[in-house]
Amino acid sequence: MRHEPVLVVIAHGSRDPRHAATVHALVRRVRSLRPGLRVETGFLDFNVPSVRGVLESLAVEGVRDVVALPLLLTRAFHAKADIPAVLREAPRRLRIRQAEVLGPSPLLMAALERRLYEAGLTPADKSSTGVVLASAGSTDPEAIAVIAEIAREWRHTGWCAVRPAFASAGSPAGFPRTEDAVRELRALGCERVAVAPYVLAPGFLPDRIARGAAEADVLAGVLGPAPEVARVLLERYEGARVPLRAAVGA
Numbered sequence: 001m002r003h004e005p006v007l008v009v010i011a012h013g014s015r016d017p018r019h020a021a022t023v024h025a026l027v028r029r030v031r032s033l034r035p036g037l038r039v040e041t042g043f044l045d046f047n048v049p050s051v052r053g054v055l056e057s058l059a060v061e062g063v064r065d066v067v068a069l070p071l072l073l074t075r076a077f078h079a080k081a082d083i084p085a086v087l088r089e090a091p092r093r094l095r096i097r098q099a100e101v102l103g104p105s106p107l108l109m110a111a112l113e114r115r116l117y118e119a120g121l122t123p124a125d126k127s128s129t130g131v132v133l134a135s136a137g138s139t140d141p142e143a144i145a146v147i148a149e150i151a152r153e154w155r156h157t158g159w160c161a162v163r164p165a166f167a168s169a170g171s172p173a174g175f176p177r178t179e180d181a182v183r184e185l186r187a188l189g190c191e192r193v194a195v196a197p198y199v200l201a202p203g204f205l206p207d208r209i210a211r212g213a214a215e216a217d218v219l220a221g222v223l224g225p226a227p228e229v230a231r232v233l234l235e236r237y238e239g240a241r242v243p244l245r246a247a248v249g250a
Helices: 017-033 051-061 077-088 106-118 123-128 141-155 178-188 204-212 227-247
Strands: 006-011 039-043 065-070 095-098 129-135 161-166 192-198
Touching: 006 017, 006 051, 006 227, 017 039, 017 227, 039 051, 051 065, 051 077, 065 077, 065 227, 077 095, 095 227, 106 141, 106 192, 106 227, 123 129, 129 141, 129 178, 141 161, 161 178, 178 192, 178 204, 192 204
Parallel strands: 006 039, 006 065, 065 095, 129 161, 129 192
Antiparallel strands: none
């Protein structure tokens, strides 16, 4: 009997204990959706177990096939450089495929709306509510373009307006901060303004988003272990698993 590849979820890690707690809650939800699938978690920094440690342990156990899934919303530096570098140092006996990052996905847009409704909005509020799509930010042009496109697509689902915003001070000059986008939507005439953090777990930048949302009417929670996010993880796993199985004749 051939076993499914082990799913190794790769999170960034943070000194903020809420980060790891949220990652573990999300992984528990993934396991609940696929009880037979082995799911492990590794962190790039700050938290344990490290990605390297998880991969070495799997190799010692005799595991052969692994799908490494970046717990990231866009293809920026960590997905393009940091994670591939760590995977190249994995034990040679492991056959590893790196799955795609989580975004963009309609399921993530559904998770954003879930969090807004949990924060007090209703579907009837959409046409009178402007939304700030507040991401961590990046200097990577591909990642920035993806966030802008998500905001454009989300606007077409019925919101009064949607504006992207960036929390990181490293984002290119001219890109709005959360507080700037909130004021822009006020000036546009939206009856209410909501901030939707496009981030997976609490930490330094999500806290900056929350401070920037001080003048908004609604601040949604981070995506965290939303069921839609867990489903995206499984979609990305399947997308990487199928060619891996074909390659080994499964």
